[in-house]
Each structure stands twice: as C-alpha cells, then as structure tokens.
Amino acid sequence: MIQASAKNINVWYGDFLALKEINMSFEPNSVTALIGPSGCGKSTFLRLFNRMNDLISNFKLEGKITVNDKDIYAKDVKIDEIRKSIGMVFQKPNPFPKSIYENVAYGLRVNGVNDRRTLDETVERSLKQAALWDEVKDNLKKSAMSISGGQQQRLCIARALAVEPSLILMDEPASALDPISTAKIEELIFELKKEFTIIIVTHNLQQAGRISDYTGFFYLGELIEHDKTQKMFLNPSQERTQNYITGRFG
C-alpha cells in the first residue's frame, strides 16, 4: 500500500530546474528522511506534498503527486481542502501569538468547528500525542510565546495533529533546538509513526539514522538513492551517497 507518491517530478523556479525526474513513494506508518546538502531540492520536494510551493510566483511543476491515491494537483482540487489532510511542521517553531489552547484549536476553528466540547477534547488529545500535555495542562490560556523553544515546536506538532492528517511533513523540525529538546522531538516522531506517515527533511545524518525507516539522498535536484535507512548507511549502492554519508562532501 502506498500513502503518498511522486511520479516523474520536474520543478522549475523560472528557468531554473530545481528537481529532475523524481520518483518516490511512501508506505503508511513509515518515517522517510530526506537528506542532502543545502540547496539540493529536498525542502522543495517536501513542500510539494501540501502545495506550499504554490506561494512562490514563478514555481512550475510537471508530473504527478498523489496523497491517499488522490492527485493533489488536479484542476478540481481545492488547495485548502488538501492541506487539511496533511500536517506540516516547520524548521523554526512558529506558534501563533495566541494562547496555547487557541494554537491547537486553530485548524478546527478555520474549519468552522466552534463546539466547546469538541475543541476541548481535540486540544487535550493533540497535546497528549505531542507529549506536551503534562507540561502545559494548567496553563492552556498562557501565550504560546511564553514557553520554551522545544515546547513551542511540540506545540506546533500538536497543532498539526489536531486536524487528524494522514501525512505529516517535517522540515528540519529540530534544527533550531537544543540537544535535549531534539531528543524529545525524536522520541515523539518514533511514537507518531504508529498512527501517521512521516516525511522529514534533516541535515543531521545521525538523526536520519536514528529515526527513519527509509532515506532518500538528494543531490543537485536529483534523487540519487532511495532505500531502507540501514542499507543506505551501511552499504549504499551509489558512490556519491557513500561520499556524502561518510562526510567527504556536503
């Protein structure tokens, strides 16, 4: 079974070809890490799955992206409907300058859910899933800007979980955090895998090795190798992968 897939993907920014002939698919309840040097196109690729690249004015796509067997770039698709089924966690914690409660409830509120009990239940469930509930349950009305960076990032994860997505995209979610907060996020990803499919962009190769089932190596807009993480790290079939993983370039 396939949760999400990319077929024959070419992406242009104006005249610049950012991604070349990418084919990749993602199994349900798996964690796939996208690695590669800066500017290799891994973030662009990640952001194809919730159409975030549409915000860039000269962005052009060729190929087909499916999520839950649905072509999300088809003409009759409503972008905001698509985005509801896909959660995203960004590089830097970006909670809204609202209370902790309102941050988690945001996704429901924009969908027109205003029933107090539904909101309360969802907020509690999401914060528990994001392993933040015990730390903030007495301060739900407090501003989200007042908690620590690591807590903010888990709050952003809870916010993404609240709309019950099937796929979660993470764009270097721990790169702005200290080692302890990073460890918490990694543990969390391990837990979330039981219910969600996760694609994560990371610069940290150890992290990719610790948390992912599959790894894709991008280089200059091409997908060089995509395989089980263990195989990629111990016995890569491509020399460039070998060189990158052993730190010879990048």
Next chain:
Amino acid sequence: MKKFRKIIEKFIEAVLFSSSTITSLTVILIIIFLFKEGIGLFKSSPLEKNYVIEVSKKNPVKELNATQLKAIFNQDITNWSLVGGNNDSIILFTTSNITDYYSEEELGSNLEHLNEKMGEFIIQHPNAIMYISSKSLPVGFGGHNVKVKDISVNDFIFGKQWYPTSEPIPSYGIWPMIIGTLMVTLGALLIAIPLGISTAIFMAEVAHIRIRNVLKPVIELLSGIPSVVFGFFGLIIIVPMIQQTFHLVVGETVLAGSIILGIMALPTIITITEDALRTTPQSLKEASLALGATRWQTLVRVVIPYSKSGISTAIILGIGRAIGETMAVLMVTGNASNIPHSFLVPTRTIPATIAAELGEVSYGGLHFKALFALGIVLFLFTIIINLTVEFVKNSGKRSRA
C-alpha cells in the same frame, strides 16, 4: 599618519555632537518660545495696552469681568444696578464716540484740550463708563479705575466666542475651533480608515506584485502633493459638489474639510498599514495555510491580529496628519468660528485660525498671544497623539514577546 586619523576622528565626533546639540536646542527653544508667548495671555488684562475703564468716584462699582463689560458696551446691560451699582442708567463713553459730546473746536486741532474735557465729562455724567487711553487722563481726574478680571484658562478653552478684535474687550473663546478641528478630523478618519486599510490589505495580500509596484509609488506621490494644491482641488471640485448635492447656500463645510483631509491622510495610513501587514512573518502565514485555512482566514485570523499595533499606529499618525493640516482646510471649510452642529455647516480649525490671523496681529499684543495659546493647544493635541503611538507600539511589542 595614525595621529592624523585620530584628529579626523575627533573632528567628526565634534561635528556630530554639535549638530545634535544645535538640533535639540532649536526644538527646545521653539517650544519655550511658544509657551512663553502663549501663557502670557492668561496673566494679562483683556483690555488693550494703555487703555483703562474709568467711572465716576461716586460710582461704587470697583471690578467687572469680561462678560459684564462686553454686555455693557453692547448695551445689553443698561443699568448700573445689574452689575452691583446704584439704580442708574449707563452712559457709554469711548474715544470713538467722543465727537457725540464735544465738537472738534472744543477739543482743539491737535486734541490739546482732550484731557481737560475728559475730566469735565466724568463730573457732568456721574453715571458714565469711560473706555479711554490712560494718557488722556487729566491731573486730578474725578473718576476711579475699574479693575477688569484677567483672562482665565477656562474662558479661553470653553469660551464660545472668538472676537479677537472687538472693542473695548475682545473674546478669545476657542471651544468652537476645538470642536471644529475634532469634527473635521473625525470625518476625515471615517473616510480614510476604511479606504486606507482596505487599500493596504489589497496591496499587501491580494494584488499581483506588478500592480503593487505601480500602486505603491502612486500613493506615495499623493503625500508629496503640496497641501495648497489639495485645497485648490477641494475649492474647485469638492465644495461645489457638496453645495449641489445637499442644496446648501455655501459648500465650504466640515464635510469638504473632512474629504480633503481624508485624502491627505490616506498615504500615511496606507503606507504604514501595508508595512505592518508585510512584517507578519511568512512562517506564520505558512503555518496557517498548512492547517487548511484559506487566504482570507489567514488574513483575518493571523495577519491582521499580528499587525494590530502597526495598524493602530497608522490610524493615529493619520489623525496627527489631519489635525495639524492648515492650508487645505483653511481653503475649504469656510472659516466661520461657530460650533458646528452637523457636517454640512462651515467651521474653522485651530491651525487654520492661526494661519489666517497671524499676519494681521500686532507683535506682542493680546491677539498675538491668543494665537500662540492656540498653538499650545494644538501642540498638546499632537503630543497626546505621539504618546499614544509610542504606547501602542510598545504594547504591540510586549504581546509578541
């Protein structure tokens, strides 16, 4: 070489220090000058310099206030008993009606007998009140001086009449101008806020980058048009339009001032609001969109709340622009110093009054001081506005920290 560089650095430092000192001193001196001249109004008698009010020695009235005096000379009060004197009618005598009593021969060709006649007059008319120059009082004058109460801050602010040149006693009541200024400003904001904020939202969030690149310079150009041109435009286009639409006798109204000021406040409101909207971090917008919010939901729930303090600043600075504007308002509001009871009557604002009258006053006179006192009131208005801007900015920062 090293020494030379050190000297240059010292020199530049000295230049920077002295220019900043000169600038701050200039500002402080202007403020001191404004207050010195303006506050002088409240320590002086409302009578012209060297002029006095005299009555007969037999008359028990020792003191009058400005209102009583005005009523007497307007002949609204014609009996002494109404102002605490004996039951006797009042005879008015001023230097301008002197010929009612004495012929030119009697006074002499160079008025050499004037003082003498004054002395005579007060003895012949014990019920007279005289408004005369203190220099024309003879030795052994048979009258006594009536004290006139000084102008009070209360009379100045809440006085309803502005007759700065009336004789013998002028009125400096600025209440109609305060109300006029506030009404014109309020009207301007009712026009400029909805227009300005929607244009800013359009430019920041909706318009294609190419449209924005055309629109933004055009709007900034609007703030570069001299205000007298706006006034001219208002006088030629807006005023006749209002006159015809509402079938008025005169088109120079509060509304005309509001429309012109509204247009003039637009660039301030649009530019600052747009900048504020643009400071919303892309990451917050993306977070909202990624949760399935539409562009409008993102705008209403994330972008506008985030730029709240910036938008408030824009509005307050718009008020500041409108409240201090002089020329255009002077040209289109009709300059009638009465309290406007609707938007369709003429009015007069504080800055317009200063501009219209400062050219005709004598330096150091009461009218001159009254205009400076008006300047203080305007200055206090703008100080309040600026402090509010600071407060709003800081509270915005605090809520995001």
